[in-house]
Amino acid sequence: MSTTSRRKLLTALPVVGASALGFGFWRMLHGMQNGGFDPRAVNTPQLGHPIPNFSLPGLPASVANADQTTGFNASELQSQHTPILLNFFASWCIPCVAEMPGLRIIAQEIPIWGVAYKDKPEDAAAFIQRDGSPYARIATDQNGRAAIDWGVTGVPESFLIAPGGRILWHNASGLTPQLFDAEIRPLLAPYR
Amino acid sequence: MFFGPEEGHFALALGCVLAVFQCAIPLWAARSAKHQRLVALAPALAVGQLIALSLSFLSLILCAVNDDFSVQNVAANSAIAKPLLYKITGVWGNHEGSVLLWTLILALCGGAVSLFGRNLPDILRGRVLAILGGVSAGFQLFCLLTSDPFERLYPAPMDGQGMNPLLQDPGLAFHPPILYTGYVGFAVPFAFAVAALIEGRVDAAWGRWVRPWAVAAWAFLTCGIALGSWWSYYVLGWGGYWFWDPVENASLIPWLTGTALVHSAIVVEKREGLKIWTVLLAIATFSFSLSGTFLVRSGILNSVHAFANDPARGVFILALLAIVIGGSLSLFAWRAPSLTAGGLFAPVSREGALVLNNILLCSICAVVVTGTMYPPFMQLLAGRTISVGKPFFDAATIPLTLPLLLAMGLGTALPWKRANLSRSFTHLRTAIPLTLVGLALCWWHFSGVLPIACGVLSVWVIAASIADMMRRLGLRGGTLRSVLSRARSLPRSSWGATLAHIGAGITVLGLSGMSSAQHAIVEVPIGHTTHLAGDDWTLTSIRHLRGPNYNALQADITVSHNGHVITVLHPEKRDFTSQHQTTTEVSIHTNFLRDLYGVIGDQQGTGVNTTYVLRLHNNTLAPWMWLGALIMAIGGGLSLSDRRLRIGAPRRATALAEKTS
DSSP states (O other): OOHHHHHHHHHHHHHHHHHHHHHHHHHHHHHHHHTSOOTTOOOOOOTTSBOOOOEEOOOOTTTSOGGGSSOEEHHHHHTOSSOEEEEEEOTTOHHHHHHHHHHHHHTTTSOEEEEEESOOHHHHHHHHHSSOOOOSEEEEESSSHHHHHHTOOSSSEEEEEETTTEEEEEESSOOOHHHIIIIIHHHHGGGO | OTTOHHHHHHHHHHHHHHHHHHHHHHHHHTTOGGGGGGGGHHHHHHHHHHHHHHHHHHHHHHHHHTTOTTBHHHHHHOOTTSOHHHHHHGGGSSHHHHHHHHHHHHHHHHHHHHHHOTTSOHHHHHHHHHHHHHHHHHHHHHHHHTOOTTOBOSSOOSSOOOOOGGGOOHHHHHHHHHHHHHHHHTHHHHHHHHHHHHHTOOOHHHHHHHHHHHHHHHHHHHHHHHHHHHHHHHTSOSSOSOOOOHHHHHHHHHHHHHHHHHHHHHHHHHHOOSHHHHHHHHHHHHHHHHHHHHHHHHTOSOOSSOOOOOHHHHHHHHHHHIIIIIHHHHHHHHHGGGSOOOOOOOSSSHHHHHHHHHHHHHHHHHHHHHHHHHHHHHHHHHOOOOOOOHHHHHHHHHHHHHHHHHHHHHHTTSOSSOOOHHHHHHHTTTHHHHHHHHHHHHHHHOOSHHHHHHHHHHHHHHHHHHHHHHHHHTOTTOOHHHHHHHHHHSOHHHHHHHHHHHHHHHHHHHHHHHTTOEEEEEEEOTTOEEEETTEEEEEEEEEEEEOSSOEEEEEEEEEEETTEEEEEEOOEEEEETTTTEEEEEOEEEEOSSEEEEEEEEEEESSGGGOEEEEEEEEEETHHHHHHHHHHHHHHHHHHHTOHHHHHOOOHHHHHHHHHHO
């Protein structure tokens, strides 16, 4: 290829790239107007749908009790005979700290399984052991991959899982006993 | 009222009409020799447009100051009880007002080119003003048609609703004008680039004309970004300074290409090289400024910074962007291949170092653009929602920053055309002891390989800049008199460049220091002590305060080291009951090597079991990040005061004239 035609090709690249971007933006705006595109949408597994597949390790044996080191996976969650409350938390998140006293009260009524999201295992272990862990089982999602499949947008976030692994309820903020009484308790009635 | 909202509205419309003429007349007149005198109308039109927009902006401020709630914008964003300062600054704290401010700054740029650009050839100045006028007209139309700040309400409410306590802060009040001046300032290099493409000629003189405008815009943008980051550090109370949020990235992207532009324009000016590339950078920088800010407002980019989103406005903006960006890039594709290349140089040379700087800065920019645009495009194309966060940006940008810092230290010592690397390195040998000291300190205080590497290299940048300056001054073996006379004869732009490089080094040093910052989130009763970073943080007492329109919870946190009290922090949590908003008042104690940073959160339990959530940060070298940015901007300002740039006369010609006379 001659120098001039190569130059022509190279100098045309920016306008081609910008046009492609511009076309994309136009499609997005179009989608925002007719509801096909929502930039704030989160990838939530639909309520009533089965849980995503996952397998997460527990806390390392050096910092945790023996029953906290096993972690859990999707099939264990599916094979439970009572509903389970799954709670994503992190030691670095203030609402999670605030949520803990409430979780300890809720834990007397329903088993809570905890997933430490993007947290150092030793920090997570220290966090849950300080005032008594509300969690029946504990797993760690250090790189946040499982949280993506679950559609977790931040911590704390909680899911109510029916026996068999169906998602009954989802909430993207801190849990309180009041919220539990108002929204979760009615859902538990059929399983009692 | 003497100058009310209707007059302001009229002034805006008048400004728009003047802008249309400012665009059309010079472009048409410059084409034929017969009408060329009409080109001289452009500066007058630009000044007229500036006056009209100033009046329009002033009238909106008057409406806010006089509590004219018949103006919808004032009713929504102001209130009688608001302090006067925030009534004024609140004018640009919302979408409509900020668009008006944006167009006013654009008009200011046009006015500045008319007044300070007297040394430019008439045709070039006319064309530059025409391009500025065209962009201006577009945005004033946008303001008039979709975001009218003067829209009236009937019946007018008794009081406004704009008392958002989070927005009543001096940092936030002055952040937008400075940031916008940075964004919009790049319109001038853009206009120069388009004018040069129309003319079909880019030469050393063009490089010299365009550079001060780019440097000025760059200095403002640097200040604006730093101010925004500082605001989020001390107001939001998250202890962080940069969140890789789309709004923040939208300001970083033009900063990166703008920094590249400031450097590549030097090569055009001194060596007539990199001409096509510099023109492209000038277009790209302003295009990124435009698309960044306006895409954020259209709501496409999902950000924590909320603006009222309206897809209909988005369509108008996108059409405007298509005309401005698409038009200029098409012109570039059409005309740039015919620009002649010049200025050959060896890979190892000052030009080579500047090319490396451009490649690295543009690579970092490409990373940031990709990370910002990936989520919406992934959702559009594959229907999957994902988020790209700090881990990606850190992993991708830091490795590119390391060679950039290395080259930054070495680059200023290299001669033009062809350099001998080992000889240039010996010039900098005075920098090596300081760098080694930096290595020892970083090794001792920082954790992690990348922060240590960044820290050492930023010390290297500072040391090499100082060493290079010492060499130029002939400090080694020179008398005081010879050093002083050399210091006087060195161009101010060299002083500015040295200062800016030192500032960049200081900022990166601060960033590296922050990577070893430590924090703790604790839920404690009164009297409890937390150990963090070698200090004892004790919650000594809690009190309830009543402010003018809020109730506050104030904590006393005593920070001590081995029993010796360093400071008492007083963070507050304010509850604005009538606005249903709570704000956190961070308490920061700094000794310039670290910030002790305390935040109080919620209260838990009652009676003797009451505990408080506290967040405690020990932020190493935090103030350096903003201090460095300020030094960078001052360096830019110093370089602007260079006589050569102001006069615009080629240096060699004046030197010869002095010799012969």
